[in-house]
Amino acid sequence: MACDASQLAPLLGNATDAADYICNQFVDAGYAIDNTYLLFSAYLVFAMQLGFAMLCAGSVRAKNTMNIMLTNVLDTAAGGIFYYLFGFAFAFGTPSNGFIGKQFFGLEEVPQAGFDYSNFLFQWAFAIAAAGITSGSIAERTQFSSYLMFSSFLTGFVYPVLSHWYWSGDGWASAGRNLGQSLLFKSGVIDFAGSGVVHMVGGIAGFWGAFIEGPRIGRFDHEGRTVALRGHSASLVVLGSFLLWFGWFGFNPGSFVTIFKSYGPSGSINGQWSAVGRTAVTTTLAGCAAALTTLFGKRLQTGHWNVVDVCNGLLGGFAAITSGCAVVDPWAAIVCGFVSAWVLIGLNTLAAKLKYDDPLEAAQLHAGCGAWGILFTALFAKEKYVNEAYPGRPGRPYGLFMGGGGRLLGAHIIAILVNIGWVSCTMGPLFFILHKLGLLRISREDELKGMDLTRHGGFAYVYHNEDPGHRQLASFQLKSAAARVDPSTPPQAAEPNDA
Template structure:
């Protein structure tokens, strides 16, 4: 008689959620690649460093306080009061598994802000922002929407029937609202908006790296949505199918909209279209059909492009398009859910209109809480330390200003600037012939050599002329006299250079 294997479903569920947490962590790498590739090279290291540091900040603070506020025993549906960091040593392996999974979500919410404020927010100010996201903004709203996940009383929004399966609102809208408050508080980058001119398009440092980051994020979303079942069950394949179809719909519609708007296939619209589609389906990936997922993603791609253009028209500078890609699709996916979802899968017992009302309430509460707290945070913090780097540091680039990191390009620019200030045409720049910047330096050396030769030839001609030749600056100060001028005016060049030309002519 064959033996039937005994399957430990609890262990399988734990393994699945842990694997999903690892996939969600891949999204952190995706954010890093996307933001570092989208921003200018002189700031790419700073953006990447913020992504690494905010992960450490968010994880630590969420372990210490945030997880307890979000999933601890509820106090009237408003706050959790247990499961703080010092209490997690004596809990079950399943609680620790949920902590790991949710900590990745918290890091995602914090990282959204990094891209929006890139190239002008100081490193310390950004870490301060990430700390408050993990300490208060994310876990408190998360308790309202997801509290009671470990048993006990639900959060007050959840008890009303609010549905946000994997965090269109709880994660992405929260991060988007904070990002909006941040960019409004610190203002646009220098040179981004000029009077009576279209917005300046800053060059991306490495768009292929940004596109790789988008693919990493699609991969990470398998864990983001698939792991939110918190179990290995027959829902998982459908959820994953809805996830990738949402991404595909967002890419296609955003590309087409970008083509219509810009007259070419805009790379950033394709990237952010993928993210927008993923964010939109996240609210109800467990309760919608595959055709609905594709349509939801397609609409989110259009909304993302429209929002991006609206922000530009209103001179709001989001460096990587985080607000159009996360905030607006998060709102859209949450509000659209009652109209396209299977009511049985939602399992709230509400009618379509009642569900729509609760979803709208959740979106409004999220905006008031997240944007409101973030705005107060920036208003108060700005009195004690700068929320924006100095104009000089912004021009220099935050790689060098905040981390002391040089690269070949910044070194080349420093040499050229020094060459300009000293005016010595005999100087040459060391050039590595095996790099692109080295080739530029070698070309600059050849131009400098040719200019030195031409200037030397001109000086010989002027020196041998019997006629007097003077040169002076726009402010009237003499810069040179040839021997003919010395003889004509009866002066020595060394005595007259730097004096007003009028003094010579009046004599």
């Protein structure tokens, strides 16, 4: 903030004018700091799209890499347009009713107090994250055109309406609803950064897509036994997981939206900046605990140390802590991560028994661990932190295990059921209609050959020697000709279930 003495000097003769000038400059600086913080958080959350892309690419077979990468780009682009036209208005258009917003279509009347362009960018990044989760569940067997339809519908309507219920000041289940107006146990739902709003929505939608489509060809043999269709690159899975971890530091701490806020007297270290730091710590500890628990849990189950399983466990811990990251102590975050790992392991075992196929474990990870995160918050939310994150509501319920009674737990159980019901009643019929119209799943021939070749003009990985003059020096390379080789196909004839 620049200070011009020539502007200030004439005002010093009038103490009131001088005080007004200084206060206005201070307020302007506060807006600038908070908007910069929110924009930086939005950039981190957007970087998670790269993490999703790498994770998805590594988790599918090489013959479908270009397809899954293109769907990630599509989720981002289509989500941007539809969230701009409709989604942001349905989610945060206020004043409105408790069910759906009705202002700010096409960002009309933005900016205004409390709603600047930074708010749109931040919330858009969340919306496309939900769509990215769903894409992973139906990977390797879904027609490209159907991605356009479900991604647009999810980011333009399904996700925004549900986020309005919990995150808008008008939402019927919002923890930030005006004093005395809460419609849910005089509490509302504490889903701080979206275990339910983002992760359950994406995971449940993905479940219905994968369930209606059915498993990939070869995922289960003729006797019903599970056949591993492994992703082609553990390196990309690890890269994607670390990028998602990095982005989660915007996802969870950034959900405070502002940082320039004190919780105590002037000069106190107790402020929103400290809560932001604590939230980053709880996020980290939950992921770490989940990763280590998965490491040893899967070792007992399979006899192997599997890095892909560990990465999925890590992400499950992050999905679970996202709800209560701002209102629990660090030690509780470790409990959250520990339990989330067993939730994921258990759901994956159940999925195999039920012949359910999700290439990225997205439904189990995001919906299952997200639901656990909602319950965890109702058990471990601390009174002090709840009142800091959601001020102005004396006597607000908090965690059952922390002495806060059962009202918050009751609200959160209802939230889980409502989330399942809303997404099932909207996305389930959409996938079913696409399936009946023949628009959902690709043909058997295309699936066996791989969508990169049959739908996208060629493989993502192409090995050939472009310089005929150096063919003799590259004995380890494939000879030129015009041949293109799918890296997922071994030298010997590929079996049908790995084609």
